[in-house]
Amino acid sequence: xxxxxxxxxxxxxxxxxxxxxxxxxxxxxxxxxxxxxxxxxxxxxxxxxxxxxxxxxxxxxxxxxxxxxxxxxxxxxxxxxxxxxxxxxxxxxxxxxxxxxxxxxxxxxxxxxxxxxxxxxxxxxxxxxxxxxxxxxxxxxxxxxxxxxxxxxxxxxxxxxxxxxxxxxxxxxxxxxxxxxxxxxxxxxxxxxxxxxxxxxxxxxxxxxxxxxxxxxxxxxxxxxxxxxxxxxxxxxxxxxxxxxxxxxxxxxxxxxxxxxxxxxxxxx
Ligand code: NAI
Numbered sequence: 001x002x003x004x005x006x007x008x009x010x011x012x013x014x015x016x017x018x019x020x021x022x023x024x025x026x027x028x029x030x031x032x033x034x035x036x037x038x039x040x041x042x043x044x045x046x047x048x049x050x051x052x053x054x055x056x057x058x059x060x061x062x063x064x065x066x067x068x069x070x071x072x073x074x075x076x077x078x079x080x081x082x083x084x085x086x087x088x089x090x091x092x093x094x095x096x097x098x099x100x101x102x103x104x105x106x107x108x109x110x111x112x113x114x115x116x117x118x119x120x121x122x123x124x125x126x127x128x129x130x131x132x133x134x135x136x137x138x139x140x141x142x143x144x145x146x147x148x149x150x151x152x153x154x155x156x157x158x159x160x161x162x163x164x165x166x167x168x169x170x171x172x173x174x175x176x177x178x179x180x181x182x183x184x185x186x187x188x189x190x191x192x193x194x195x196x197x198x199x200x201x202x203x204x205x206x207x208x209x210x211x212x213x214x215x216x217x218x219x220x221x222x223x224x225x226x227x228x229x230x231x232x233x234x235x236x237x238x239x240x241x242x243x244x245x246x247x248x249x250x251x252x253x254x255x256x257x258x259x260x261x262x263x264x265x266x267x268x269x
Pocket of ligand 1: 013014015016017019020021022040041044064065067092093094095096120148149192193194195196197198199200201202
C-alpha cells in the first residue's frame with residue numbers, strides 16, 4: 001500500500017454487494033488511508049450488505065436517493081460533520097435502466113421508464129455535483145469520479161437506453177468540470193470501465209457473451225472491478241491534479257482495438 005489517500009475524506013455512492021465497483025473502491029480507499037461516508041438508495045440498503053462494508057472500513061452510512069435533492073443536501077451536510085471538514089473525493093457509482101429491467105427493447109421504450117433511468121443514471125450526477133458546489137463542500141484539488149461505459153461512443157445493441165444515459169453522464173463531467181475547475185480547482189472525470197460481473201452489469205441482456213467478447217478483443221483482457229478501484233484511487237490522489245473533464249478508458253485497450261487475432265480466428269474456416 002502507498003498511503004496515497006492519507007488524510008483524505010470522501011463520499012462513496014453505490015456499494016450494493018461485494019461485487020460492486022464501489023465496494024471494491026471503498027476497500028481500497030480504506031487501505032490507502034482515506035476515510036469516507038458510504039451511501040446508497042434506501043431500498044438498496046435493505047437488500048445489500050453495506051453494513052458489513054461499513055464495519056470493515058470504520059465508515060458511517062447515510063441513506064440517500066441520488067435523484068432526491070433533499071436527501072443529497074442532508075448527505076453532504078452530515079458527511080462534512082462526520083468527517084470533520086470538506087470533502088476531498090466523491091465516487092458516483094450508480095446506474096439503472098427501467099427499460100432494461102422490464103425487458104423493453106430500445107425501439108419500444110416506455111418514456112416514463114426512460115426518464116426514470118436517465119434521472120438515476122445521469123442527472124443524479126449533476127444533482128450530486130450541484131449540491132456539493134452550492135454547499136462549497138469540496139476541498140481545493142478535490143476529485144469527483146463517475147463510472148461510464150463505451151456504449152456512450154459506440155453502439156452496443158443490448159445496452160439499450162443506458163447508452164444514452166452514459167453519453168449524458170460523460171457530458172455532465174465535461175460541462176460541470178469546467179466550472180468546478182475554474183472556480184474551485186476541483187476535478188471531474190468519468191472512467192469508462194470494461195464489462196464487469198456486478199448486479200448492474202448482469203442486467204444487460206447477453207452479458208456473458210458480451211464480457212467474453214470484450215475480453216477477447218482487449219489486448220490486456222477486461223479490467224476487473226478491483227482494477228477499476230485501483231485506477232479510481234489514482235484519480236482521487238494528488239498525483240493526477242491536472243486531469244479533469246476527461247472520459248478515461250479503463251478497458252484493457254478494447255476501445256482502440258479494431259479486431260484481435262483471437263476474434264479473427266473465429267471467422268477463418
Ligand atoms: P451495482 O449494481 O453493484 O451498483 C449500482 C448501484 O447503483 C447500486 O448500489 C444501486 O443501489 C445504486 N443505485 C441505483 N439507484 C440509485 C439511486 N436512486 N440512488 C442511489 N443509488 C442508486 O453495479 P456496478 O457495476 O458496480 O455499477 C456501478 C457503476 O459502474 C454504474 O454507473 C454502472 O453503469 C457502471 N459500469 C458498470 C459496468 C459493468 O459492466 N458492471 C461497466 C461500465 C460501467
